[in-house]
Amino acid sequence: MPQFSPTSLHSTRLVRSLAALIDTPSHDSGHQFSRRLGTLIDLGDSVKLANAQSGLKELVFEPGVVDPASIRRDFLAGRAAIINAILQACVPGETASRIRFPTVTATTLEAEATAPDAYSAFYRAQQSEISYAVLRLHTAIRADVAGISSGLQQLAALDGALGAAMGNHLRGYFGAVPALLARHVVTLRSDCLEQLDGKSYQADFWLMQLGKLRADIQNLLLAEVEARLLPLQGLVEALHDGMMD
Template sequence: MTQALPQVSLGSSRLVRVLTDMQATKTEVSHRQFTERLGHWIDFADSISLWQAHDRELSVEDESVSSFAAGVTEEFLRARSRIVQAAMRSFFPGSGPSRIRWPEQDNAPADVELAVTPCLKFYQQQQADVDSKVRGLHLRTRAAVSTLSVRLARICAIDAALADALALHARRQLASVPALLEQRLRYLFAQYRDATAAGTDADAGWRETREQFRRETQGLLLAEIEARLLPALGLIEAINQEIHDED
């Protein structure tokens, strides 16, 4: 039985909410601001590519969408689950094999750099790993969806053109996330130092701070994975809409 897909929009993205909770970003962006920013990101050559993707003739041999849609959706859900599980295992090295491991810092670091730098390196390694996996899933999903109907093939062509036009800007925006995480971890470490100066047991305080580092970094990574998956998820939702329109 096909699992229900979450209804996700950019405006309610978990990544936006997490960064807002960290007081790292403003979320109030008007429709006019968004469209103006998008217009700056897509240049004349990109506009031509989008027009060509929308206008060119497309053909599909088999238009019985419902007979293949379940398999495409199930494969997307399985792949998404594997990406999330692999990322979460890395936070708990004893929970299973993982190439990237959360830094074990049993003793309180002497300064903030020693506390924060290993966590940031871990996050950046995870970003690179997740980026590769999600891009592969997006490409596989697009290739599968494009064979199901002419309408879906056109959506996939536009998706490909948009991906090319916005890839650089998306990478630039996501590359700024570790800097925002660094601000948060530095703040948490400063709180730990203040608490120990006020008389809190240093070892107990560090254990609590270390776990908060882990929890917040884990939540941020999950939110980023969700945001990165949105384009592929949009293609899966297009399948469901196509089936609904046929009924």
Template sequence: MSQATTHFAAASPRLLRYLAELGLARPEVSRQHFTRRLGALFDLQDSIAIAAVHGGLGKPGPAALPATDVTSLFLAGRGAILRSAARAFDPDGGARIRFPGLDPADPAARATSMEVEPYLGFYRAQQSDAEHRVRRLQLQVREASAGRSAQLDQLCALDAVLARSMSARTRGFFSAIPRLLQTHFETLRASYRPQGTDEAEAAALWQQTLQRYRLDMRGMLLAEIETRLLPVTGLVEAVEAHQMKETHD
């Protein structure tokens, strides 16, 4: 396994499966390896902040939203983030930053379209947009989840501490994906072998190669977003579990 793929020992199953399908990572994950790597992510200052959260909080205030509204808030935000990401890969989607639409029928443009950097620049821009959108949704869900119980308030406070502590590390974690996408592009480019000298045929073959890469990159970004959303998903599930317990008690 390459140095880049070792970053994904703590990734979501969907992202791991997608990396494995593209031949960029092995799908198996050691729980012991995950625990050891997770513990290494926190320094002394982080540990002190986490310990302070476990020290207890005051009496919870009133809940901002009913539990069902917290779920709706999350689902609406998640849907908007995923739709925005998918639209960036649609030539007619109207996104401000779109997957590079170079014309492979033009020999000069086709040569340019065989360089990986424009695609990686596009992906990094999508990562930055997803990061900001997920962070905003996480804050909204955290604020809406507070005030239900001391335990949930403690979880919300812990979520805030972890979000601050993990932001730089998370960015480094996901920075490995463009390197893997570069490897995948180079593999596809190496397999591009037009027969003969027919320009139209060569252009069509490269167009098919770019289409495959576009779909693979799209799938990778959507899987990455699902991974970024895991902390928010966990918070919503905790609110739902609390509501269910309250209903049955």
């Protein structure tokens, strides 16, 4: 079964992107990561995980009708759909996306064009869409993986139990990103005014800065998708070793 080291998990694209956004180093030791991960699981969650693990041998395996190749294709297609939705949403102007990047033109008032809340609200809306899409994909793939072999059925059961235990903590961590993004918007605005060398707000100059901000937001959203999909990716990669018990 594929193994994911704490160090590689901590160096995900999301962690690196956030570190760049707030200008802090992203490195950390595996020991520190493991220690922090342990603090996230309280007594109640530990009991639930222990019960889930102890009940693995009692699971009755029922072969599914989906083959591993189809599962991999469904995973890749689902991931591509999520990514494509983000790319469309981040395109300025009219797009097919229901939630679009804030529209700013040369006539938009300064207070509205540079308001951090508008961009953090867009990010939170995108997070909600991503969370729902990833959960739906994860649930479907987990059920299909469980039908491949008894070993993968047990892995899928543990995946579900761990996901339930970590859900609230992960929502808290992802929920902190919009606030960091708002700080980034404030910094960009300050840099913009500083580069204008004391002159008043100029829409054309801010529009250029906005291109960088849009790229930053898109990169953060794509990195968050990557992080949210890591457990599911592990299930899919386990198909290679889980075919036989």
